[in-house]
Amino acid sequence: DARVTQTPRHKVTEMGQEVTMRCQPILGHNTVFWYRQTMMQGLELLAYFRNRAPLDDSGMPKDRFSAEMPDATLATLKIQPSEPRDSAVYFCASGSLGTGHNEQFFGPGTRLTVL
Amino acid sequence: QKEVEQNSGPLSVPEGAIASLNCTYSDRGSQSFFWYRQYSGKSPELIMFIYSNGDKEDGRFTAQLNKASQYVSLLIRDSQPSDSATYLCAVKGSNYKLTFGKGTLLTVNP
Numbered sequence: 001d002a003r004v005t006q007t008p009r010h011k012v013t014e015m016g017q018e019v020t021m022r023c024q025p026i027l028g029h030n031t032v033f034w035y036r037q038t039m040m041q042g043l044e045l046l047a048y049f050r051n052r053a054p055l056d057d058s059g060m061p062k063d064r065f066s067a068e069m070p071d072a073t074l075a076t077l078k079i080q081p082s083e084p085r086d087s088a089v090y091f092c093a094s095g096s097l098g099t100g101h102n103e104q105f106f107g108p109g110t111r112l113t114v115l
Numbered sequence: 116q117k118e119v120e121q122n123s124g125p126l127s128v129p130e131g132a133i134a135s136l137n138c139t140y141s142d143r144g145s146q147s148f149f150w151y152r153q154y155s156g157k158s159p160e161l162i163m164f165i166y167s168n169g170d171k172e173d174g175r176f177t178a179q180l181n182k183a184s185q186y187v188s189l190l191i192r193d194s195q196p197s198d199s200a201t202y203l204c205a206v207k208g209s210n211y212k213l214t215f216g217k218g219t220l221l222t223v224n225p
Contacts, residue, residue: 042217091158097211106158
């Protein structure tokens with residue numbers, strides 16, 4: 001049963017520490033999206049990749065966030081240094097751009113708490 | 116700023132009733148429209164998409180789109196307590212990005 005997987009599912013860390021979140025997209029999907037969800041802001045797009053190339057990271061704070069896709073089965077989102085305002089649920093989603101209507105399928109999320 | 120607006124709710128309906136969820140969007144160039152359901156503590160789950168004006172039905176769910184009015188809605192017939200969740204409207208523009216509304220919390224009372 002094809003699904004997006006994310007690790008870790010929960011992360012508690014202290015301010016200033018590095019946080020790395022990982023995502024394995026659905027096999028065959030060519031696009032990966034990173035979202036952040038908070039009560040106040042809702043679901044916000046941070047960055048997305050097509051065929052492993054970054055297409056848009058305008059939603060991401062550049063000074064502390066970075067996103068990469070080292071291979072077709074792994075996407076990473078890194079925060080360094082982390083701050084309490086980064087506390088949120090981070091979702092990865094994958095899809096097949098250029099086919100159909102570009103539905104996106106979400107992973108279970110990483111719940112990040114920065115103390 | 117491309118915006119997607121939803122009434123935050125909560126929308127409360129009795130079991131068996133029709134729940135009507137509404138969404139407006141600002142970008143006239145939007146191409147496809149999606150409804151996601153999100154249970155508390157879970158990830159968004161795609162339930163329907165629509166891209167042409169009119170109605171699209173899938174089981175108890177009907178999506179309605181009116182591009183002239185920049186309005187999309189989701190009707191849930193014969194609402195069940197298991198339908199209680201937050202419903203997110205998402206709009207896709209020409210750049211493949213989805214812009215999400217903040218969601219409407221639906222509660223179906225037994």
